[in-house]
Amino acid sequence: MSAGAxxxxxxxxxxxxxxxxxxxxxxxFCAGTGLAGPRPVEVSVLxxxxxxxxxxxLVAAFNRDHRDLQIAVTRGPLDTExxxxxxxxxxxxxxxxxDLLLMDVTWTPKYAxxxxxxxxxxxxxxxxxxxxxxxxxxxxxxxxHLWRLPLVADMGLIYWRTDxxxxxxxTLQELRDSAAQLEGxxxxxxxxxxxxxxxxxxxxxxxxxxxxxGGHWLRPGEEHEPALDSPEAIAAxxxxxxxxxxxxxPEAVANVSEADALQIFGAGEAAFMRNWPYAWAxxxxxxxxxxxxxxxxxxxxxxxxxxxxxxxxxxxHPQQAAAVMRxxxxxxxxxxxxxxxxxxxxxxxxxxxxxxQQQLPLLPVLRQALASTALRPLTPVYAQLSDVLQRQLSAxxxxxxxxxxxMAEAQRQSQLILQAAGPVA
Amino acid sequence: xxxTSLPLLLAALGWxxxxxxxxxxxxxxxxxxxxxxxxxxxLQGWTLDNYRLVLQGDPPFWxxxxxxSLVGAASTGLTLLLAIPAAYGLQRQRPALRGAxxxxxxxxxxxxxxxxxxxxxxxxxxxxxxxxLLALALPxxxxxxxxxxxxxxxxxxDLPEELEDAARLEGLNLWQRLRRVLLPxxxxxxxxxxxxxxxxxxxxxxxALTWISRADLLTLPVAMARIAGSSVYAVPYGAxxxxxxxxxxxxxxxxxxFQRQIVSGLTQGAVKx
Amino acid sequence: xxxxxxxxxxxxxxxxxxxxxLRYGWLSLQAHSVLTALVPVPNGGxxxxxxxxxxxxxxxxxxxxxxxGLSVGLELLLGxxxxxxxxxxxxRRGLxxxxxxxxxxxxxxxxxxxxxxxxxxxxxPLNGLLRSLGLPAYGFLSExxxxxxxxxxxxxxxxxxxxxxxxxxxxxxxxAELEEALRLEGANAWQRLQRLTLPxxxxxxxxxxxxxxxxxxxxxxxxxVLTGGGPASSTESLALYAYLNAMRFLDFGYAATVMLGxxxxxxxxxxxxxxxxxxRRRWAAAGLTP
Numbered sequence: 001m002s003a004g005a006x007x008x009x010x011x012x013x014x015x016x017x018x019x020x021x022x023x024x025x026x027x028x029f030c031a032g033t034g035l036a037g038p039r040p041v042e043v044s045v046l047x048x049x050x051x052x053x054x055x056x057x058l059v060a061a062f063n064r065d066h067r068d069l070q071i072a073v074t075r076g077p078l079d080t081e082x083x084x085x086x087x088x089x090x091x092x093x094x095x096x097x098x099d100l101l102l103m104d105v106t107w108t109p110k111y112a113x114x115x116x117x118x119x120x121x122x123x124x125x126x127x128x129x130x131x132x133x134x135x136x137x138x139x140x141x142x143x144x145h146l147w148r149l150p151l152v153a154d155m156g157l158i159y160w161r162t163d164x165x166x167x168x169x170x171t172l173q174e175l176r177d178s179a180a181q182l183e184g185x186x187x188x189x190x191x192x193x194x195x196x197x198x199x200x201x202x203x204x205x206x207x208x209x210x211x212x213x214g215g216h217w218l219r220p221g222e223e224h225e226p227a228l229d230s231p232e233a234i235a236a237x238x239x240x241x242x243x244x245x246x247x248x249x250p251e252a253v254a255n256v257s258e259a260d261a262l263q264i265f266g267a268g269e270a271a272f273m274r275n276w277p278y279a280w281a282x283x284x285x286x287x288x289x290x291x292x293x294x295x296x297x298x299x300x301x302x303x304x305x306x307x308x309x310x311x312x313x314x315x316x317h318p319q320q321a322a323a324v325m326r327x328x329x330x331x332x333x334x335x336x337x338x339x340x341x342x343x344x345x346x347x348x349x350x351x352x353x354x355x356x357q358q359q360l361p362l363l364p365v366l367r368q369a370l371a372s373t374a375l376r377p378l379t380p381v382y383a384q385l386s387d388v389l390q391r392q393l394s395a396x397x398x399x400x401x402x403x404x405x406x407m408a409e410a411q412r413q414s415q416l417i418l419q420a421a422g423p424v425a
Numbered sequence: 426x427x428x429t430s431l432p433l434l435l436a437a438l439g440w441x442x443x444x445x446x447x448x449x450x451x452x453x454x455x456x457x458x459x460x461x462x463x464x465x466x467x468l469q470g471w472t473l474d475n476y477r478l479v480l481q482g483d484p485p486f487w488x489x490x491x492x493x494s495l496v497g498a499a500s501t502g503l504t505l506l507l508a509i510p511a512a513y514g515l516q517r518q519r520p521a522l523r524g525a526x527x528x529x530x531x532x533x534x535x536x537x538x539x540x541x542x543x544x545x546x547x548x549x550x551x552x553x554x555x556x557x558l559l560a561l562a563l564p565x566x567x568x569x570x571x572x573x574x575x576x577x578x579x580x581x582x583d584l585p586e587e588l589e590d591a592a593r594l595e596g597l598n599l600w601q602r603l604r605r606v607l608l609p610x611x612x613x614x615x616x617x618x619x620x621x622x623x624x625x626x627x628x629x630x631x632x633a634l635t636w637i638s639r640a641d642l643l644t645l646p647v648a649m650a651r652i653a654g655s656s657v658y659a660v661p662y663g664a665x666x667x668x669x670x671x672x673x674x675x676x677x678x679x680x681x682x683f684q685r686q687i688v689s690g691l692t693q694g695a696v697k698x
Numbered sequence: 699x700x701x702x703x704x705x706x707x708x709x710x711x712x713x714x715x716x717x718x719x720l721r722y723g724w725l726s727l728q729a730h731s732v733l734t735a736l737v738p739v740p741n742g743g744x745x746x747x748x749x750x751x752x753x754x755x756x757x758x759x760x761x762x763x764x765x766x767g768l769s770v771g772l773e774l775l776l777g778x779x780x781x782x783x784x785x786x787x788x789x790r791r792g793l794x795x796x797x798x799x800x801x802x803x804x805x806x807x808x809x810x811x812x813x814x815x816x817x818x819x820x821x822x823p824l825n826g827l828l829r830s831l832g833l834p835a836y837g838f839l840s841e842x843x844x845x846x847x848x849x850x851x852x853x854x855x856x857x858x859x860x861x862x863x864x865x866x867x868x869x870x871x872x873x874a875e876l877e878e879a880l881r882l883e884g885a886n887a888w889q890r891l892q893r894l895t896l897p898x899x900x901x902x903x904x905x906x907x908x909x910x911x912x913x914x915x916x917x918x919x920x921x922x923v924l925t926g927g928g929p930a931s932s933t934e935s936l937a938l939y940a941y942l943n944a945m946r947f948l949d950f951g952y953a954a955t956v957m958l959g960x961x962x963x964x965x966x967x968x969x970x971x972x973x974x975x976x977x978r979r980r981w982a983a984a985g986l987t988p
Contacts, residue, residue, distance in 0.1 A: 198928025287457030514703030537916020567714030
């Protein structure tokens with residue numbers, strides 16, 4: 001290397017050092033100004049992926065409008081049970097990263113009894129549910145405290161084919177007769193499709209039939225006594241099993257969940273379907289074989305299936321989380337969700353709103369249905385009770401045993417469970 | 426090739442590929458087309474929407490592939506780092522101790538690990554390892570170690586003693602002996618062990634589900650569980666199928682590249698002891 | 699000194715395996731559930747008494763054993779056939795092996811959903827095939843007597859490649875001269891298989907059987923996605939039952955007990971297999987081969 005190159009090389013490190021120092025100063029300056037202002041409080045919410053997607057525009061708007069309070073939504077798994085797993089795993093050791101959790105209605109007593117939830121009356125007042133439809137108010141309070149604010153309030157509905165009949169059935173008997181007729185004539189392979197797989201959906205279906213016969217899961221007034229061996233419960237079980245044995249509902253129902261039922265009905269293969277309100281929008285989509293030929297009706301107490309926000313104990317900012325909760329479930333957000341995604345609003349005012357009705361033709365049905373719904377037993381051991389019922393019903397549906405024996409066994413096991421639960425339930 | 430081989434071969438390939446090909450088919454169909462019956466059903470309902478849905482998610486799909494690869498690489502690296510010396514040490518023990526330890530490792534290797542995730546979660550929380558990708562490598566390595574140590578020990582057992590003795594006589598210390606003499610001979614076994622560990626960590630679900638909740642840190646199986654339909658009741662078969670196909674491509678590539686090592690590695694003595 | 703080399707690996711493995719087992723042991727002696735507000739309350743052996751009297755545990759144990767037995771049996775059979783096939787000179791051997799290996803490389807939960815669609819009644823392709831052949835559709839996943847067979851099918855599809863690989867390793871370890879010698883003696887393929895291949899392959903088959911048996915006894919996510927334990931609880935496995943108790947019922951004391959009970963079962967069965975194998979070897983050595 002020539003001698004002339006040396007001095008040039010010597011300058012390089014010094015220039016580089018000065019540049020680095022300048023960059024560092026700029027960085028410190030920026031960081032300093034960033035640190036000078038208060039960091040916004042971040043309220044983190046865990047909700048299933050579909051809800052997270054649906055509320056994303058709302059949340060983005062909120063975050064734009066509020067500089068000091070930001071909502072961070074974590075997309076949980078699609079599957080209800082997987083979300084519960086994730087939430088429970090997070091909660092098991094106390095230190096959870098979430099402030100709010102979007103919960104299914106059946107989880108409330110369990111999470112409350114486990115000490116994972118923050119009571120809401122101190123933060124939101126005793127009348128936080130005032131103005132909500134009666135059916136939506138159920139399932140949020142337990143053991144003297146308010147634990148959750150409902151976001152959407154679904155209930156079981158009967159979907160019927162307007163091109164196969166003039167008027168929908170008004171009772172279970174009419175439903176069965178109509179379905180039997182259509183299936184018998186070969187018009188459709190499935191007279192009536194419902195959720196018969198051995199899972200929570202089966203309990204929901206059975207509860208509706210049970211209420212249709214005037215029975216109850218737990219004896220009213222005595223919350224520790226199951227009523228599954230009552231004549232009404234046996235009649236309900238016989239009715240459900242009878243659908244399969246008489247061929248109105250094919251045996252394949254033993255593996256049908258909501259999605260499968262929707263597939264079958266949406267392909268035009270069924271005259272009636274039991275499903276949640278979400279199915280309506282799905283059936284009106286362009287690819288559906290029955291678009292425009294579907295009606296919806298409620299035959300009485302539909303099983304209530306609401307999703308609501310709860311605050312997790314140990315949240316670092318309960319006040320802000322409560323504010324977010326109130327905003328999320330407030331009328332404005334509710335309206336937006338109803339208009340854009342067809343989510344069932346919980347506010348009576350929205351259910352009565354004529355403008356909303358124009359965009360949601362289903363609204364009158366929802367309004368009527370939410371006046372009276374069937375709530376699944378509000379007890380921390382609900383999962384065990386439902387599990388017992390599912391097992392017996394699934395055996396009955398697949399052709400083994402009698403309704404009397406199945407219900408007697410369900411009653412016996414439920415009694416054991418509730419006895420062990422004792423005062424907590 | 427003999428006469429009986431060809432139909433058997435085709436049967437074997439068909440058996441392996443058929444469900445995957447069906448997933449490929451499902452991924453290209455609309456939800457409505459899935460329920461169409463009759464001959465005309467195949468003339469309509471083709472779409473790339475499922476792939477669009479999967480690829481346009483936020484964060485993007487390749488992010489999950491990256492996360493899974495990172496965790497896989499870290500697990501594999503950590504496992505090999507611990508297993509190779511352990512296998513060497515195990516091989517050099519007295520037969521009684523070796524047998525006892527091998528039996529214990531075998532028992533551990535056979536344990537249904539899904540049962541462990543609850544207790545492991547406690548550990549994670551206690552040590553603050555939640556939401557850290559590289560921390561996942563620790564339980565994965567721990568779960569893979571028994572099998573890895575057993576496989577590598579058998580491979581070590583196959584090497585002739587004279588080789589190492591000669592190297593020792595040349596004055597090489599342990600580290601040099603390993604690096605220059607033993608490990609190159611062990612390459613196929615190491616490769617097959619690495620593939621096993623990598624595949625295990627790529628496909629693992631319950632631990633990844635509970636340790637990681639931040640969307641941009643998810644591994645592939647957990648991310649796939651969050652592919653959403655329009656409601657909690659919708660099962661997006663098409664989107665899942667598309668994600669399966671996309672997730673299978675790197676695995677196919679990996680398996681194609683390393684299939685020789687897997688087989689020959691197992692050949693070299695998976696079964697001793 | 700060589701013992702030191704073992705320590706890091708053993709430490710990590712112990713942390714991952716031993717710690718949970720000890721913790722579950724402790725938990726199984728407590729009442730720790732949502733009913734105790736998640737506070738552990740010692741209750742002696744009450745959980746174990748409950749386990750022994752729990753009909754559902756034993757029913758699930760029987761179902762899990764049935765599943766594992768058939769699954770492993772089929773995998774050994776199919777795996778052996780596959781290994782014998784792959785052992786022959788084939789065109790594009792690398793590609794063939796990669797394709798054959800693919801089912802095992804995919805995550806269980808993902809393919810389980812795929813199988814749920816394939817077996818769907820009425821819209822799945824299998825029923826489509828039946829219909830095109832003029833046969834009635836079949837409720838693969840809704841018939842309580844036969845659903846477990848299809849869970850076996852999904853499991854066998856996924857794990858046969860692993861068994862085939864293991865057995866292929868064993869096949870490649872058989873010296874070619876021995877095979878050649880037998881062929882020159884005039885033994886046909888079946889006789890060669892019986893007299894040479896199978897005996898030499900025995901240790902590999904034993905290892906494959908042990909591994910797969912233990913894994914199959916712990917089957918969980920396949921069942922959960924495919925059937926959820928139904929219909930009529932006919933496919934519920936022990937691991938699924940343990941999971942239900944822990945994550946659904948929030949009864950951790952009992953869940954720990956079920957998990958330990960399951961582990962005891964796995965150990966017991968493996969011990970049985972090993973002892974049986976050792977005894978057979980001893981009989982063979984003493985000249986008492988059947």
